Structures are given as C-alpha cells and as structure tokens.
Amino acid sequence: MKKFLLLFISVFSCLHTIKAQDVDDKNFDFKPVSQEDLKSTVYEKDSTANAVVLKEYGFARIANIDAKVGLFYEYKTRIKIFNSKAFNLATVIVPLYVGKTSREKLLKVEATVYNADGTTSKISTDDAFVEHKNEHYDLAKFTLPNIKEGSVIEYYYKTFSTFLFNFHTWEFQSEIPKKLSTYHTSIPANYIYNIKLVGNLKFSNRESKLKKDYFYIEGLGTADCVDEHYEMRDIPALIPEDYMTSEDNYLAAIRYELKTYESFTKGKDNISKTWDDVDSELKHGVDIGVQARKERYFGKLIPEALQTGDTNIEKVKKIYYYLQDYLTWNGSYKIQDIDVKDAFEKRTGSVAELNLILLNFLKAQGFDAGLMLLTTRENAYPTKLYPVISEFNYAVVHLKLDHQIYLLDINHKYKSFGRLPYEALNGYGRVFDFENPSYWEDIAISNESLNNISSQIIVDDNGTLTNNIRITEKGYLADQERLYLSNKTEDEAIESIENNFSKTSEPEISNYKVLNQDDLEKPITTEFTVSVKNQISANKKLFFLYPFINKDFKTNPFKLKKRTYDVNFGYGFSYKYRTIIKISNKFKIESIPEDFGIALPDNKGYMLFKTNKNPNMLVAELRLVMASPTFSPDEYDGLKKIFNNFIKAKETPIVLKPVQKTPTIDNTTKGK
CATH class of the missing domain: 2.60.40.3140 (Immunoglobulin-like)
Known part of the structure; x- marks a missing residue:
C-alpha cells in the first residue's frame, strides 16, 4: 500500500x-431568511x-x-x-x-x-x-x-x-x-x-x-x-x-x-508543460513550427522588385505592403491545422497563415524575424505562471531591425506598417524564434494617434456662417477613418458630416475632398466647407455659434459611480481643435465660455479650453490628451471629469449679438 x-x-x-x-x-x-432581508428595498x-x-x-x-x-x-x-x-x-x-x-x-x-x-x-x-x-x-x-x-x-x-x-x-x-x-x-x-x-x-x-x-x-x-x-x-x-x-x-x-x-x-x-516543452513542440510540430520554416519555398516566389531598396526598412515595407495587398484574411483566428503554401496559392487564409507567409518572406531576405503569439482583447491575458497554448488565438510577426522591434500584421487592409489591429492590443505576447528559448514581451505602442481639427469661421453681415474645416488624423485614428470611408460613398460621408451640425439649421457642404486615403504611410486629411444661412435667433437678438464640430466623444463613456478595473484605451491619443472666427462689424461678441482645464498628475491625461479675443476675431482652442493607454481605478474620477468638461466645452456656444444702430439727429429741425 x-x-x-x-x-x-x-x-x-x-x-x-x-x-x-x-x-x-x-x-x-444557512440561517432562516430574516424579515429585514425580505423587506429591504435597496443595498446600502x-x-x-x-x-x-x-x-x-x-x-x-x-x-x-x-x-x-x-x-x-x-x-x-x-x-x-x-x-x-x-x-x-x-x-x-x-x-x-x-x-x-x-x-x-x-x-x-x-x-x-x-x-x-x-x-x-x-x-x-x-x-x-x-x-x-x-x-x-x-x-x-x-x-x-x-x-x-x-x-x-x-x-x-x-x-x-x-x-x-x-x-x-x-x-x-x-x-x-x-x-x-x-x-x-x-x-x-x-x-x-x-x-x-x-x-x-x-x-x-x-x-x-x-x-x-x-x-x-x-x-x-x-x-x-x-x-x-x-x-x-x-x-x-x-x-x-x-x-x-x-x-x-x-x-x-x-x-x-x-x-x-x-x-x-x-x-x-x-500534466502541465514547461515553456521548454512548448518551445520544442512548436518547433517540431506540423503547425506553427513547420509552417515557419518555409523560407526556401517562399524565397523563390519573391518578386524582384521587392528585393531592392536603399535601406532595410524600405525593403521590409515593400514586402509588407505587397503581401497586405496580395492576400486577404478569411476571418479565421485558428493557429492550428494551417497550411501556408495552400493559403498563398488561394490568396486567403487565417491570421496565423498570412502572418507566417510574411515571416517566411522576411526570413528568406535575411531579416531577423520571429513569431509572437498573443490573445485578443475579448479574451483574458495569457497566463504567465505556466504555459497554456490554448489561450493564444492570434499570431503576428516579431521583427528586429536596426535596433528596433516591429510587430507586423498584414491581415487588415487599412493598417500601416508596424501597427497592430486594436483587438490585438492586449498587454503582452510570447515571442518564438524556434532556435532560442521563447520569452514574454509587452505590446508597446510607439505611433502617435492624433486628430487635428482646424476651422476658419466667417460670419458675414447677414448672419450667414461659412466654416472651412480641415481634419488631419494619424495613427489609430487614421485607421478608423480609412476603414469608415471605405464603407461609405461620398454622398453618405457628406450626409454624416451634416449630422454633426445638428445645432445649426440646414448646413450645406461643399468643396469636400479626402487626401492620402490610400497612402497608409501618411496622415489622412479631410477638407470641406460648411455654409449655414441666417443664424440669428428668432427674436433677432442673439446668434449662437458652436466653434467645434461634434465628431468624437459625443457623450461621456465613463458613467459608473466607481470602477474597480483599469481603463484601457489600447493606445494614447490626442484631439486638438483650433478655430479662428472672423466676425462682421454688424455683430459683437456677447459672451464666450471662460478658459478652463483639468489634468491628472504628470499630465497623464488632460483637457484644456482657451480663447484669445480681438474686436472682430476670436481664436478658440480645445484639447483632449490621453498620454497613456491605461488608467488605474484610482484615476477614474479624474478621467470622468476630464471627459465631462471636454464634452461641455464642445456643447457651450459663443454668443454673438447684432450691433444696434445709433439713431441719427436731424439738425434741420434743431431749435424749431
């Protein structure tokens, strides 16, 4: 025994x-149910x-x-x-x-x-x-x-x-x-x-x-x-x-x-495996390990035009954009039962298959590339205490180039080089090169995500408003805009802009154009002109002018009394509005909102509103900056106040008033 x-x-x-x-x-x-519990109507x-x-x-x-x-x-x-x-x-x-x-x-x-x-x-x-x-x-x-x-x-x-x-x-x-x-x-x-x-x-x-x-x-x-x-x-x-x-x-x-x-x-x-066990199994397994060693096969398929370039980064980008355009993701996340040759021939495959093709192309050209396994945002972070391969459902290329690390994914047509999809921004992943021990690495976001909105508003003698707007977006905000525009006709995009001016009456959009929509290496820019006639209120006394278009965060996303978990945007970002308002001498500025701002410690996140006033011109600026992608529960109340004040600034008008005519005196009647 x-x-x-x-x-x-x-x-x-x-x-x-x-x-x-x-x-x-x-x-x-359990003790019998008490009368207190039966009669209670709220949890204190x-x-x-x-x-x-x-x-x-x-x-x-x-x-x-x-x-x-x-x-x-x-x-x-x-x-x-x-x-x-x-x-x-x-x-x-x-x-x-x-x-x-x-x-x-x-x-x-x-x-x-x-x-x-x-x-x-x-x-x-x-x-x-x-x-x-x-x-x-x-x-x-x-x-x-x-x-x-x-x-x-x-x-x-x-x-x-x-x-x-x-x-x-x-x-x-x-x-x-x-x-x-x-x-x-x-x-x-x-x-x-x-x-x-x-x-x-x-x-x-x-x-x-x-x-x-x-x-x-x-x-x-x-x-x-x-x-x-x-x-x-x-x-x-x-x-x-x-x-x-x-x-x-x-x-x-x-x-x-x-x-x-x-x-x-x-x-x-x-029962449980070590990472050494997993490294060996992946290296010799028929799925990821074998599929990651097809560089000789794919090396023969690389077009000659992709093998030239003044710098290594130019060569890598050529390969990246070529495969991104040539291949199409089939919507599958599987990392097992995969075949990169078949996927390349059919020009479609799973996330892992397409990125393994990219890996093989890069290795065939002599670049130091491996594979990072990670899990998407709807799933829990991978367990670090012990290996659980079943937790991973996404694979991207891990490239070491000129003392920098790039994470590459060709599955999404509107992602520029070095930017993962939002769903993959989930903390960290496990890196495999199939020669050395695997290791954990954080998913770091280095690209700036920025939305710059500049406006020039002219108010003429009749109270007609003309607003020339230029919106320039970079990083993840540019990705969102490109994806949005890819699913809209021009008329639909213009109609959506008109809906952002619901506080005005019957806006007319003209001179609409989009710059760099297909050039993923550049910011995307949208330009248009908005004209709105006769903005004087019905009582002929006031003119309500909203200086900022309501394109983002129309309501505060943070409404809980207390949040017990992190706020995770995935990436840091900033929205910067600058509006120049030129006013006819037929009007005067009756009131403008006071300058104000609110910030978290070390300016980790902040909003700022300020104006600069001249007799017939006003410059209004509004900023929302999230310098970090994550915020702790202790920072939640401050974050909620920042967004409340940002939305309040967009919804508070500048008030103009018609200038009253000075009555004239008829000198011919004087003394009679």
Whole structure:
C-alpha cells in the first residue's frame, strides 16, 4: 500500500497559513431568511444594484464517496431581488463538461423562493433538465418560480466529475454585489495544481489545514489532503463599461490547472508543460513550427522588385505592403491545422497563415524575424505562471531591425506598417524564434494617434456662417477613418458630416475632398466647407455659434459611480481643435465660455479650453490628451471629469449679438 505526504505549493505565498475547522455540510445550513432581508428595498453599499448576493458557499473536493472517485462540487447561494431587472437570476445554468467516454453529472438540486407576504415556492432535482450545447459541454438548467420584486431566492446544487484536470473555478465577483462569498477546497497530495488568483480584491479570511491520511482507496493507498478556506466580504459588482479588456482579467476568482498527478500504481505524470516543452513542440510540430520554416519555398516566389531598396526598412515595407495587398484574411483566428503554401496559392487564409507567409518572406531576405503569439482583447491575458497554448488565438510577426522591434500584421487592409489591429492590443505576447528559448514581451505602442481639427469661421453681415474645416488624423485614428470611408460613398460621408451640425439649421457642404486615403504611410486629411444661412435667433437678438464640430466623444463613456478595473484605451491619443472666427462689424461678441482645464498628475491625461479675443476675431482652442493607454481605478474620477468638461466645452456656444444702430439727429429741425 502506497502513502503520499503532502507537499503543497501555492501561488499565495504572501498569505499566512493557520489551522481551520474541518469542512462539513453544516456550512450549507444557512440561517432562516430574516424579515429585514425580505423587506429591504435597496443595498446600502450600492443603491444602483438590482440584486445582491446575501451569502454564497461552495465546496469542491477530490474524494472517494460511495465508490465514486472524482471531483464533487456543491454550491449554495441566497440572493435578494430588488426589481424586475434581476428576474433573470431566477434561471440557473450549470455547465457540465463532456469528455470522449464520460460526462459531468448533476446529482441534486434544491431551490426555494421566499416572498414578503410569507409565501414560498420550491423546486427539486426533478425540475431541472439537461440540454446539449456542443461537443465539450452540456447545460443543466432550472428556473425558480413565482419571482416578485422583493423576493429572496435560495438554491443548492451538486455535481460530480471524473475530469480532475478541471478543478472547479470559483468566482468571488459577478455582475451584482455580494455580501459574503466563501469557497472550500479539499485536494489530496497526489494532485498538485497550479493556482491562479485573478483580480485585485483582498481576502477577508484565508485558512488552511492539513489532514493526514484523509484520501483513501481500498487496496491502493492513502494520501494526505489540504483543506483551504477562502472568504471575501462586501464584494462590489463588476459592471462592464467601455474601454476595458476581458472581464476575466479583473473578475476576482481562483482558477486551477492540474500540474502533476501521482498514481498509486503507475507513478508520477506531469500534466502541465514547461515553456521548454512548448518551445520544442512548436518547433517540431506540423503547425506553427513547420509552417515557419518555409523560407526556401517562399524565397523563390519573391518578386524582384521587392528585393531592392536603399535601406532595410524600405525593403521590409515593400514586402509588407505587397503581401497586405496580395492576400486577404478569411476571418479565421485558428493557429492550428494551417497550411501556408495552400493559403498563398488561394490568396486567403487565417491570421496565423498570412502572418507566417510574411515571416517566411522576411526570413528568406535575411531579416531577423520571429513569431509572437498573443490573445485578443475579448479574451483574458495569457497566463504567465505556466504555459497554456490554448489561450493564444492570434499570431503576428516579431521583427528586429536596426535596433528596433516591429510587430507586423498584414491581415487588415487599412493598417500601416508596424501597427497592430486594436483587438490585438492586449498587454503582452510570447515571442518564438524556434532556435532560442521563447520569452514574454509587452505590446508597446510607439505611433502617435492624433486628430487635428482646424476651422476658419466667417460670419458675414447677414448672419450667414461659412466654416472651412480641415481634419488631419494619424495613427489609430487614421485607421478608423480609412476603414469608415471605405464603407461609405461620398454622398453618405457628406450626409454624416451634416449630422454633426445638428445645432445649426440646414448646413450645406461643399468643396469636400479626402487626401492620402490610400497612402497608409501618411496622415489622412479631410477638407470641406460648411455654409449655414441666417443664424440669428428668432427674436433677432442673439446668434449662437458652436466653434467645434461634434465628431468624437459625443457623450461621456465613463458613467459608473466607481470602477474597480483599469481603463484601457489600447493606445494614447490626442484631439486638438483650433478655430479662428472672423466676425462682421454688424455683430459683437456677447459672451464666450471662460478658459478652463483639468489634468491628472504628470499630465497623464488632460483637457484644456482657451480663447484669445480681438474686436472682430476670436481664436478658440480645445484639447483632449490621453498620454497613456491605461488608467488605474484610482484615476477614474479624474478621467470622468476630464471627459465631462471636454464634452461641455464642445456643447457651450459663443454668443454673438447684432450691433444696434445709433439713431441719427436731424439738425434741420434743431431749435424749431
């Protein structure tokens, strides 16, 4: 008989370990629902919440129970429903993993609805059903009945799985706040997991206890177990908002991956791989490794015109733009089951196939190029603690040239050399050259993204406004404009401009033209003239003039009372307006907004409005600058104020007033 002593390694080395009480089913015995909970109408710590988790408890353990050896998981929660917007919480969906020979099972369901009038409704296991989702998952579903505004719902379920590589993830945070979230685990010594804590919330309590000879299989052996207790209190809701990467980067959770398993009879099995293992597998695998070594084949296909150039950067750019034009992305993100030769012949392929073709072209010309694997913004950042190749879904070329690093992607027609698509701006990636050890590298953005809007407004004697506008855009803002214009006719583009002048009446657009739309190396410039007749108000007393066109950020994207995760624009940017207003002597300036500005520390982000006034001319300037692509939750309030004031500056008019004629005196009647 074999015995395992526990040598448990956890990523939570910063947390102290103390003994805890044994885990048992008493944790699932919640106290009766209180009248206070039934009568409450709002959560005092978040008055905007549609519901709040009063308490939840989970217990996951690898155990031998009733001759079943596997992962047993139990979950119980109690939720207060404040209004109908939270009625969806009464429908519970439990994913069940499906393997080739077995599947995860739902063993038990108990649920109760409590209402303030004293009525209750109950359901059990027979009221749940399981439907097939795909080859990897079934979905167990049940719905609690008779939900009302003010209901308290409580449900419990239990599952069993033999898939021990999928130890149960626990998410402390969700779209609604939680008062108390508690998770217990019990893991035998012969199962060693990599454990990853996600998010920036802190435990209110964490305890551990070693159990000697707790895991036992008759005739085979025993193993020590460790029981872990994790607890968080007063957990804020994680509410999605613009300019964030995947929720999985911020949602407070514990995630597991099986690292090693030591059988009672067959010895140790390393489940998780090292990066050395992955480097070797990718190098010799039929997918990325083999496809990245086709430079001899593609070297024969490089047109002679691409092999010339005064500098290395000119040669590389020729190859880049040639392939960008020649090949078309088919919309696939796959990095396995790929064939670069077939993709080149068909002139279409996946992200990885097209960029591997570029890699081979560059290597054939002697350039130091490798491949960077990364994950797109809708997915969590790749795990750095251990390799998980399945997390990667995007591949770009990593080029070292003249002491600089370039990240190249030819899949998007409107991206200039060295600029990745917005979806790929997700923190960092893993670089492979298939000769040396791979390594992590941050995705750095060096290109400036700028929108310069200059206007010259003339107000004539009749109150007709003529505005000559020139908009010049660089970097990612230029990419957006090129993509936008590619899907519009000229008439549609002009109509869109007219809609930006909704505060004026019947604008006429003339002299419209776009410069450098197809030259990706240059900024794109749009020029046009706007004419608006008779801007004097109906009472003939005032003229409201809005000096800045409303092209960007028409509303503040930041509306949360508190944001618990980073603001991530992907890249830094600036919007700079400069408007010169020449006014007929038939009018005078009645009022102009006061100069003002607001900035974060070190001018990491700021807005500024200022004017310079002469008798018949006014210069108005407005700036919005985000010098960094990311901002912490501590900077959120300041960021929100910056955008509020930027939008206010665009929406506040300069007021003109007709000059009153001075009455003349008839000298011929004087003295009569």
